[in-house]
Amino acid sequence: MRAAGVGIALAGLALAVRSALLLGGRGRPRRGPRPAFILAGPYLRMRNPLLAEPALRNQFGAAYDEYLRRVPRWVPRRDAPSEDAGA
Secondary structure, X not given: OHHHHHHHHHHHXXXXXXXXXXXXXXXXXXXXXXXXXXXXXXXXXXXXXXXXXXXXXXXXXXXXXXXHHHOOOOOOOOOOOOHHHOO
């Protein structure tokens, strides 16, 4: 039972680190156009916006609306779009 808990905690930590790196600007393309709206990592499968949704809609417009349409809010989907699908 304890090993399962440690495994879940480590998976959660890895997910938190990956999310923090993406939010901090890591994971953006180094060459070519740099889209303002990055759809990568854990944000391909589920969303939980840290900002109020109207603020994100105002900042990203149609790209954010497409994200809302494609990515579920709380329960991840197995058939997530590929990382290069969103820009």
